[in-house]
Amino acid sequence: MKILILAEHDGLQLSSSVHQAVTAAQFWNSPIHVLVAGHSADAVVQQAASIHGVERVVHANAAHLAHPLAEDIANLVASISEGYDVILAAHSSFSKNALPRLSALLDVAMISDVLEIKADNTYVRSTYAGNVLTTIQSTDAVQLLTVHGSNFTAASLGGNAEITSTETPAAFKKASWKSEVRSQSDRPPLGSAKIVVSGGRSLGSAEKFEQVLSPLAYKLGAALGATRAAVDAGYAPNDIQVGQTGVVVAPELYIAVGVSGAIQHTYGMRDSKIVVAINQDPDAPIFQVADYGLVADLFDVIPELTAAIQ
Amino acid sequence: MKILVAVKRVVDYNIKVRIKPDGSDVDIEGVKMGINPFDENALEEALRLKEKGVATEVVAVSLGTSANQDVLRHSLAMGADRAILIEASADLQPLAVAKLLKSIVTREQPNLIILGKQAIDDDAGQTGQMLAALLDYPQGTFASTLQIEGEEVTVTREVDGGTETLALALPAVITADLRLNEPRFVKLPNLMMARKKPIETINAAELGVNLDARLKLIQVSEPAVRKAGIKVNSVEELLNKLRSHEGILV
Ligand SMILES: Cc1cc2nc3c(=O)[nH]c(=O)nc-3n(C[C@H](O)[C@H](O)[C@H](O)COP(=O)(O)OP(=O)(O)OC[C@H]3O[C@@H](n4cnc5c(N)ncnc54)[C@H](O)[C@@H]3O)c2cc1C
Ligand SMILES: Nc1ncnc2c1ncn2[C@@H]1O[C@H](COP(=O)(O)O)[C@@H](O)[C@H]1O
Numbered sequence: 184m185k186i187l188i189l190a191e192h193d194g195l196q197l198s199s200s201v202h203q204a205v206t207a208a209q210f211w212n213s214p215i216h217v218l219v220a221g222h223s224a225d226a227v228v229q230q231a232a233s234i235h236g237v238e239r240v241v242h243a244n245a246a247h248l249a250h251p252l253a254e255d256i257a258n259l260v261a262s263i264s265e266g267y268d269v270i271l272a273a274h275s276s277f278s279k280n281a282l283p284r285l286s287a288l289l290d291v292a293m294i295s296d297v298l299e300i301k302a303d304n305t306y307v308r309s310t311y312a313g314n315v316l317t318t319i320q321s322t323d324a325v326q327l328l329t330v331h332g333s334n335f336t337a338a339s340l341g342g343n344a345e346i347t348s349t350e351t352p353a354a355f356k357k358a359s360w361k362s363e364v365r366s367q368s369d370r371p372p373l374g375s376a377k378i379v380v381s382g383g384r385s386l387g388s389a390e391k392f393e394q395v396l397s398p399l400a401y402k403l404g405a406a407l408g409a410t411r412a413a414v415d416a417g418y419a420p421n422d423i424q425v426g427q428t429g430v431v432v433a434p435e436l437y438i439a440v441g442v443s444g445a446i447q448h449t450y451g452m453r454d455s456k457i458v459v460a461i462n463q464d465p466d467a468p469i470f471q472v473a474d475y476g477l478v479a480d481l482f483d484v485i486p487e488l489t490a491a492i493q
Numbered sequence: 494m495k496i497l498v499a500v501k502r503v504v505d506y507n508i509k510v511r512i513k514p515d516g517s518d519v520d521i522e523g524v525k526m527g528i529n530p531f532d533e534n535a536l537e538e539a540l541r542l543k544e545k546g547v548a549t550e551v552v553a554v555s556l557g558t559s560a561n562q563d564v565l566r567h568s569l570a571m572g573a574d575r576a577i578l579i580e581a582s583a584d585l586q587p588l589a590v591a592k593l594l595k596s597i598v599t600r601e602q603p604n605l606i607i608l609g610k611q612a613i614d615d616d617a618g619q620t621g622q623m624l625a626a627l628l629d630y631p632q633g634t635f636a637s638t639l640q641i642e643g644e645e646v647t648v649t650r651e652v653d654g655g656t657e658t659l660a661l662a663l664p665a666v667i668t669a670d671l672r673l674n675e676p677r678f679v680k681l682p683n684l685m686m687a688r689k690k691p692i693e694t695i696n697a698a699e700l701g702v703n704l705d706a707r708l709k710l711i712q713v714s715e716p717a718v719r720k721a722g723i724k725v726n727s728v729e730e731l732l733n734k735l736r737s738h739e740g741i742l743v
Contacts, residue, residue: 252659253622253632276652280634283587283622292588292707295617305711310616311510315519318711357665358631361647361658374653411671421637421672422654428611428671430653436741446509453719457739459731465724474722474739477731487728 184213187241189260189272189282190231194221194249197230199375200273202337205236207330209338210300211269214238217344220259220351222249232344239345247354250363254355257284262352264289267325274329282329291323297330312427313450333374333433333454366420368407373423376406378436381425381452384412385441385481392418395482396440399489408432410448426451441481444469461485494641494663495550496539497603498573499594500532502557502564503614516712528564531609533571533676535669538639539607540572540677547641548605550574554597556590557583562692569687570679576690581697581704587615591623592702597695598628603664605646610635610668621668631661637672 186208191198201217208215217231220243231240243259260281264270270285272278274296286293298316299307305320306328373379380400386392392413400407409419411426425432427447437455441462442448449472452458460473463480470476477484504510505525513520528536542548553568555561556579565576579593598606611618625632633639633648637656640647641663650657651670697704725731735741 250657253634254625257626276635276650279618280622280632280652283617283619284626284632286619287588287591287623287626290588292586293617293619294708295619308616309716310713311504311519311614312506312616313716314509315512316714316716318713320709320711321707322709323707355631357662358633359660361660363652363655363657365655415672421651421656427613427616436735436739447506457735457741458719458722459735470724471721472719475731475734476722476724477726477728478724484728488731491728491732 184211184268185266186211186213186215186269186271187260187264187267188215188217189256189270189278190217190219190227191273191275191277192219192221192224192227194224195226197227198273198275199337200275200332201231202234203332203335204271204273204330205234205338206335207297207300208269208271209236211303213268216241218243218260218263220248220251220256222246228346232346233340233342234344235339235342237342237344239347242346242348243351244348245351248351250360252355252358252360253280253284254358256281257288258352258355260285261288263349264325269326271328271330273332278329282327286327289325289327291325291327292321294319294321294328297328298334312446313453314446331431333431366422370400371404371406373406373408373430373432376432377434378403378405378438379408379425379432379434379452379455380405380438380440381408381410381442382413382419382440383410383442384416384418386413386418389418395485399485402489402492410442439469439473440485442469443467444472494548494605495552495601495603496542496548496605496607497552497554497598497601498532498536498539498568499606499608499620500536500553500555500564500568501529501609501612502526502555502561503529503612506530506613512713512715516714518710519713526560526563528567529609529612531611531669531671534671534673535607535609536568536571536573537674537676538669541674542641543572552577552601552603554579554594556581556585556593556697565692566684566687567679569690570683571677576692578692578694579697579700580694585704586706586708587617587619588623588707589702589704590620591627593697593700594620594624595627596700596702598624605663605665605667607667607669610670621666625666628666631665633659633661633665634668635670636667637670639667639673
């Protein structure tokens, strides 16, 4: 039995979620290989080879993998999939795009966003926006899944995997990468921040979102998050949306400011260690998931809170 | 140009589903159902392309039991030209859905196929990518803008940490994000009119697709719920609690 992990990276840096995927893969007690697909991504290959528990790094190097398309990734993984019994990746927009495509190429079912591996082919994942935990068993010969990174501890460094290279199939001709916009921020990344300050539609404008929440986030060394309503209204960029259709976070402290607490939002934050909610409506559903609730006007108390923090 | 839109019938997004006492499945008997929110965005985009003169025909397709006629009526009321129901059991899995949709694509030959990026019941987010693979078409998932020029569609996709823009040769498969557009409200007269429009029904068994479930449902359960904590009366009290009870040095 062999396991293949599809690694996510940006050409320079391996995503930290690969370490979590390695821990998930260790469930099967079998050799773990990591596929690094990219262009001149040698540094990434080295990083992958140094993860404890990885036996081999398979390197696919091709110009068209610089900004990889799901089509090319799926074709590449399919081309080397022979002999692997489990193929997995950490759940992210990269793997969500490519692995279902692979699933159809291999004609095996895929299990998305696995929270817990129960047995060789049995998994727990959440459905209905996190309201239901579903245990399912895959009857396919190849197990294809993405895992919910934060549910698995990160594998440590100190490995020394063998590195091999593999041929890359010809580029998929019917699609091409044009451009990307990466949001710039000097705050910690939302997905791994220890403290998250999230704002809702109630902030009222992009200016106020920034003016009211940034100083607090700055003092706390926190990442900023937002509700979908705040993002849709243009108060916050879409990549900081927390929830069912955004980012799922589990920080030590989550401060929800003027957030109503819709289930699609709480899905993305309810594994936080401590939740503080500030809302002027005493009946706002967010208070049902908050450890500490403060019924108040956010425009009064956020400046006060910011000032009170050293 | 013809556009095919896949619309799934799901539990209304405002409803918190119940679990059967024996944990064998969720209990959706008598629960309010509706069109999957992302599929409404998919359909809205198709309709806007038709209104702009880019598309000439919009066909909505849904897979499931005859109960799915309601979401197809809703689609017709929004403005779809035709509706197709592929009759099958209600709990088809994404790979089977993709294979059935492929047979409809082969028959209808649309230039563009738009699905939702994810169904809010299974939260799988797989069907569009699978369909694209089966057809060997390019895919533009989690789309927040679409632009068609000639034989090409330019798609901006929402990805972790930003957006990405791709150009895809038609025919292509797109999956819609909520941000793609704001779906229109259905007016009552349109709903009345849609009642009279025919819905073509095809039996899934006739499409020669293996519908066996690959994933077996073992059990469902409720996730641990967070307990509501306490209300504090002031910023000072809040900070005290965080510092003294939780050891958070803020
Ligand atoms: C398919 C689907 C997926 C979705 N995915 C997500 C998702 O991933 N993430 C997400 O967040 N949402 C998601 N949503 C939207 C979600 O249902 C809610 O609409 C959204 O979370 C509400 O955002 P909000 O709390 O900012 O706004 P509102 O619901 O409008 O709440 C504003 C809150 O602010 C409070 N308030 C107002 N003024 C003040 C003040 N001065 N001081 C203090 N409090 C104040 C109000 O009491 C209220 O509780 C999704 C919806 C659908 C249909
Ligand atoms: N039974 C179905 N009928 C119609 N469309 C479906 C069905 N199942 C899935 N889809 C489409 O596939 C998308 C993604 O579903 P999923 O992969 O299950 O998350 C949905 O938003 C729909 O557009």
